[in-house]
Amino acid sequence: MIKIRTVQTLIVDVPLKRAHMMTMAVMERQSCVLVVITSEDGEVGIGEATTIRGAAYVPESPETIKTLIDAHVAPLVTGMDASKPRAIMAALSKAIVGNHFAKCAVETAIWDLVGKSLAVPVSALLGGAVRTAVPVLWTLASGDFGADIEEGEKLLQQRRHNIFKVKIGRRSLAEDCDWIARLVAHFGDRARFRVDVNQGWRFLDAQRGCRMFADAGAELIEQPIARDDIEGLAMLTRSSEIAIMTDEAINGPQRMYEITRARAGHAVSIKIAQAGGLLAARAMIDIAQTGHMDLYGGTMLEGPVGTAASAQLFATVPTFRWDTELFGPLLQRDSLTIEPLIYKDFELQIPQGPGLGVSLDWDKVSAYAREGQMPFDIPARSNEGALHAV
Ligand code: MUC
Ligand code: MG
Numbered sequence: 597m598i599k600i601r602t603v604q605t606l607i608v609d610v611p612l613k614r615a616h617m618m619t620m621a622v623m624e625r626q627s628c629v630l631v632v633i634t635s636e637d638g639e640v641g642i643g644e645a646t647t648i649r650g651a652a653y654v655p656e657s658p659e660t661i662k663t664l665i666d667a668h669v670a671p672l673v674t675g676m677d678a679s680k681p682r683a684i685m686a687a688l689s690k691a692i693v694g695n696h697f698a699k700c701a702v703e704t705a706i707w708d709l710v711g712k713s714l715a716v717p718v719s720a721l722l723g724g725a726v727r728t729a730v731p732v733l734w735t736l737a738s739g740d741f742g743a744d745i746e747e748g749e750k751l752l753q754q755r756r757h758n759i760f761k762v763k764i765g766r767r768s769l770a771e772d773c774d775w776i777a778r779l780v781a782h783f784g785d786r787a788r789f790r791v792d793v794n795q796g797w798r799f800l801d802a803q804r805g806c807r808m809f810a811d812a813g814a815e816l817i818e819q820p821i822a823r824d825d826i827e828g829l830a831m832l833t834r835s836s837e838i839a840i841m842t843d844e845a846i847n848g849p850q851r852m853y854e855i856t857r858a859r860a861g862h863a864v865s866i867k868i869a870q871a872g873g874l875l876a877a878r879a880m881i882d883i884a885q886t887g888h889m890d891l892y893g894g895t896m897l898e899g900p901v902g903t904a905a906s907a908q909l910f911a912t913v914p915t916f917r918w919d920t921e922l923f924g925p926l927l928q929r930d931s932l933t934i935e936p937l938i939y940k941d942f943e944l945q946i947p948q949g950p951g952l953g954v955s956l957d958w959d960k961v962s963a964y965a966r967e968g969q970m971p972f973d974i975p976a977r978s979n980e981g982a983l984h985a986v
Contacts, residue, residue: 598678598713599636603670603702605662606630606969608961610899611929617739619765619794621649626928627658628899629698630961631665632975633705635678640975641709642956644901645701645869646924653844653896654697654870661698668692669702678709685875696847696872697896703873704905704952711951718908718952722874725911729943730893731919733759734926735792739766741775745782752786756926758942759788759919761818765796773808780813790918792818795844799828806836816863816918819843829860839863841892841918848872849879856887863918865894866910869902874909881913893920900925900933903944904952907937911946920944932960 608628616623631643651657672691676684684706688699707718719725734757736744744762751757762779764772772791780789791814797805802820809817816839821828823844833840842861846852847870855861864884871877884891893910895903903922910920922944925937933954938945947953958974965972 598639598710600633600673600676600678601636602634603665603673604632604973605665606961606972607658607662607966608932608964608969609966610932610964612927613929614738614743616735616737616897616927617766618648618737618763619796621652623649623897626897626899626924627966628901628932629658629661629665629701630901630932630956631701631705633678633702633709634975635709635713638975638977639709639713640977641678641705641707641712641951642901643701643704643708643905644898645697646896646898646902647697648897656695656697661695661701664692664695664698665702669698673702678706678713681706681710682875685873697869700869700871700873701902703875704868704902707874707905707908708951715950717948717950718905719911719946722878722909723912725946726914727911727946729945730907730910730916730922731759731942732922732939732944733757733761733790733919734923735761735763735921736779737763741778744779748779748783748787752783755941756939757923758786759790761790761792761921763794764791765793769797769801769805769808773805773812776809776814777812789814790816790818792843793820795819795822797821799825802828802832803835806832806838806840810837814838816841818865819845826855826858826860829855830858833859833861839890839918841865843894846870846880849876849883852880852883856883856889861889863890863892865892867894867896868906868909869896869898870894874905877909890917892916892918893922895921895924897924897927899928900931900937900954901952901956903937904947904954907944907946908952930960930964931957932964933957
């Protein structure tokens with residue numbers, strides 16, 4: 597029995613290295629909701645939820661996530677047995693509708709707590725790792741062509757990334773297509789390119805876009821049209837020469853089942869937050885694989901904690917046909933964890949330590965904590981150097 601004693605949350609705003617421009621929002625910082633769960637015997641588990649600029653992407657924001665966990669999750673799970681994550685998630689889904697990002701952060705902290713209590717990595721609790729690293733692409737979204745080239749060159753030279761996803765949909769179809777054609781011409785066979793429209797096109801634009809971007813040298817188009825247009829996605833999938841990937845449309849196992857049945861995409865993005873947690877994401881992976889959909893390991897631009905959680909799950913999956921985008925920590929100007937995640941040779945190394953394999957650096961957390969979030973009752977065992985409340 598790993599009895600849960602406390603569930604605490606705080607919001608931390610971490611500046612990004614550069615503005616990240618997408619169809620629906622421009623981000624200059626990432627707001628991370630940290631969830632800290634302690635057990636009666638003093639062990640600590642951490643989780644993280646991030647959204648894309650407030651509630652611009654999903655109907656949750658850092659503020660709603662924190663409020664929901666404080667008001668409704670903490671009283672429910674306090675006293676429960678963390679060694680039974682399925683039972684806890686079942687209780688949460690009975691008591692709380694939706695709120696997948698909040699649930700994912702809580703589930704992550706529970707897995708971390710169990711892993712740390714048993715001294716095994718979370719991947720071992722999820723069936724066991726079948727790989728030690730996952731390939732990671734980078735998203736070009738600076739909004740400036742020269743800056744995109746410079747960024748891509750640097751990342752190639754560092755052997756960080758050789759696959760690039762470009763955020764489009766803010767300009768006209770012709771301008772976006774020209775942008776990609778020029779990137780492809782510049783990098784040649786040194787890099788591969790995809791685009792993410794983030795629902796920015798209408799169906800007819802998308803039909804033209806598939807042809808135009810295939811000619812421009814892109815290999816995949818992510819979420820070209822509205823998230824609820826499953827039939828439209830299926831029609832594009834049937835006619836497109838290049839791969840269509842479904843992302844925002846997937847918000848859990850049920851939706852994954854519908855999308856797989858409809859073949860609304862050649863590939864599907866697996867995001868633990870959109871799924872509603874690691875168990876739900878595992879179910880989505882199983883449904884997609886059973887239906888012969890290709891997998892992609894997605895992100896909600898989490899920092900190192902949420903990224904480590906995705907990595908622990910993805911470590912148990914033999915093949916991501918379209919790689920992963922677990923680059924969130926690299927976009928942040930500072931790291932909230934003591935152990936930095938290791939990126940090398942175009943891959944993220946799966947953290948090997950107990951639990952998620954990362955722990956919070958409380959000096960950094962308190963430096964970036966949003967006003968009013970400190971003082972915070974820092975659990976002693978989460979950071980041997982910070983035995984006092986900040
Ligand atoms: C998305 O739609 O893929 C993930 C990476 C990125 O640049 O944006 C997010 C969301
Ligand atoms: Mg996307």
